[in-house]
Amino acid sequence: MRGTTDFIDQKREKPKEIDALERIATWKEYQKPFPEEKLKIQASRCMECGTPFCQMGELIGRQTSGCPLYNLIPEWNTLAAQGKWEEAYYRLLLTNNFPEFTSRACPAPCEGSCTAGLVSEPVTIKSIEKAIIDRAYKEGWVKPRIPLKRNGLKVAVVGSGPAGMAAADDLNQAGYDVTVFEKEDRFGGLLMYGIPNMKIEKQYVQRRIDLLQAEGIEFIANTEIGKDITLEELQETYDAVLLCIGAEKQREIDIPGRGLKGIYPAMEYLKTSTKHLLDNGGNGEPRITAKGKKVIVIGGGDTGADCVATAIRQGCKSVVQFGKHGELPKERPEHEPWPVNPSLFTLDYAYEETFKAFGEDPRKYYIQTTEFLGNEDDEVTGLLTVPFTDEPVAEKQLWKADLVLIAIGFEGVDPTKAAGAELQNGRIQTRPGSFQTNREGVFAAGDAKRGASLIVWAMQEGKKAAKEIELYLAQKTAAAQLPSV
Template identity: 85%
Template sequence: MRGTTDFIEQKREKPKELDAAKRVATWKEYVQAFPEAKLRTQASRCMECGTPFCQMGELIGRQTSGCPLYNLIPEWNTLAAQGKWEEAYQRLLLTNNFPEFTSRACPAPCEGSCTAGLVSEPVTIKSIERAIIDRAWEEGWIKPRIPLKRNGLKAAVVGSGPAGLTAADDLNQAGYDVTVFEKEDRFGGLLMYGIPNMKIEKQYVERRVDLLQAEGITFKANTEIGKDITLDELESAFDAVLLCIGAEKQRDMDIPGRDLKGIYPAMEYLKANTKHLLDHGENGEPQISAKGKKVIVIGGGDTGADCVATAIRQGCKSVVQFGKHGELPKERPEHEPWPVNPSLFTLDYAYEESFKVFGEDPRQYYIQTTAFHGNENGEVTGLVTVPFSDPRGAEQQVWEADLVLIAIGFQGVDDSKSAGIELQNGLIQTLPGSFQTNREGIFAAGDAKRGASLIVWAMQEGKKAAKEIDLYLSQKDKATCQPSA
């Protein structure tokens, strides 16, 4: 490292972003790469902790703290600071199957648990990780890894999101013949159709899927479980089945006027926009467009923010986002002491863009929607809200809206895709301490098992599920080969 006190003497810097006023005219990623000299300086801020809390990957309360993939962060920070990029990539690859995904789509709880943040500011871990993996692709260090030997056993993975792709990758490298089934026309799950292009360009998802195919994994699109193929058919054709079908059942609102036209679940809106962009580029309008409309987003989370940013790029007339919680604190609160990853107020990319375009933050706090209003054509024209502090509705407010997007979370798996599999609270139940469901040989991982969560938790579950499937099939195959008494 450059010096033992670099974490104090060198100030934390974030990579530059394309100016908000300019980037709303494009669907390209807005985060720009660090120059190498600055990148090495930022990597040198790592303290090389004896106990690196950044890689502990634990839930403290409801907060993810540290990296659930247990990335060897101090090690590849040191190598990056020394300019040993290929060695840094090799250390990153030991724990992370797809760093180009996590370094773009993960909110970096590792940084919230960085020890340097106690006395200074945390290391820019996410930016360094992205630089390492992007350089690995540019330099050609990433090549197909063809397993030297196949064991003759077959595994089916249902769902091609982060959990499914991670499990498929590990099982393939362990020698299994792996087939991934995906209900959509493209692979990647929420990486493809849930996260907007400006946060992760789809070429990076497609590039990785192409590599996995070159390594021997079979991918089948437009194949929906319960519709195009049944669990019984998969069970008959494969030695093990892993369900990574996500918690795609979105929460809805049972209030007057919900059946009006112009009210959509957030994911339906985001998917329609990304699909149009991939199919037609920037020509024409997607099936659901905010162009020239007054948009209201109900839900204060990241998905809601993505809806705000998408609506601005589509040319909305105005956009407002309702949240049921209050404004987050600007400094670490006492009830979230280090190494808890704190929930802090930030000017997310979408809100910065709203300031540039409309001159204001779109967020409204402690808001509850009680009814939608419409016209004689059955189209939404507005909605009614009350503050959460006013349960009787004495302080009603009416808002105009031509397009309403509901982003209030997810309820669990689609029941039609889990026939014969035990569910609880909408999620697939597995045996205690296991990924196996109530049906032997059928496993579950990711959001379908744990609920909607971060990409790093989904990938951790994919890795652990693959390991358990390998152990299960190895023991099963061993028992089958035992001579009878």
């Protein structure tokens, strides 16, 4: 029986992980499955709040708090606690197109806004969500949902990342003929090439793509808008076009020595690594490799952590990660009161692996790079840094490096790939309160419209854009059927 005070009486537990030294020898996901009885206990910790802040999905300050997909978290927690896994899956499916992605790639702001965290520790929402969807696939509950009828209208979705796929899924289920265009050779956007395999194995991304294709969505790879096909050509063929092209233009460091060999944007490095893994099964070395090198990652975020973990698996000699901010607090700070999702110190998977492999945390704080140093062959050999300080003169420190990865975020949409859409501050501009751009019948969603953000925001944008496209096409069809006066 579920107790009313389980959120206090039962302690929060997370799934066990494969030992760090063992897992860095592979590219497999590092979390072990949660035993069913433990899952039920963890789900029973949910308080079934009358006002569930975990599912509110709001920005408080600059922090995402709660789930932007408005997942019915208390409802499927209750069903999981009762062992009603199939019912929990269908409840989860009401709001979330791809739980196998969010339960792996989302940082779970829902947990930071969990009411149980006020008096105890938050519910392990992300782990329960992953258990529900993984079981649904295992039991065969996830099946192609073929729309009963088509309405004859065609929509083109440009970009197959979370926003594009969510929009395509909803539009397809509503009866539209949907075609998804992707510039890469594989589908999934950042889910495929931007997130390392150990965080989300690509078989799970491909499994969903296969399912969407079975449901009637057409996917076309190696097709870049503005290069292989124009926006005008798409508009001639399709009744509406949705741009979900991401915010792929990475921030750069404009300091002496940036042009040296061996300095790369983080996403170029991660993409090269994953593509090589998928193409060659781990045999040989990718074009950009950390093997035997001293690696420095500039940027203290999740992308930087992924670079650290990737470098370790490639056999780096050492790895250091620079951050311009200080170490995060271990407990909720006063300036981030509940239900704000707090920024807290955690031993991320990459840092635990570095501890085991090299005996220390790779993170260095309050560091600013001032110059890259190279040899006579124009190869990077190191860099100079100063601490972020109020002192007018700071002593420079020398760091040796053979490979430098820049992971300081994204500026927005690459202007060369905007396909004529109007940009402002790196984002595709849309009409006020709308997803429609300055061009009639052309819409935008996800990071391209919002700026680089979480997978759950991208999916929310894709779903809302799909609704607006439905309304737009319904009104357009109705107007076309009116008798002429």
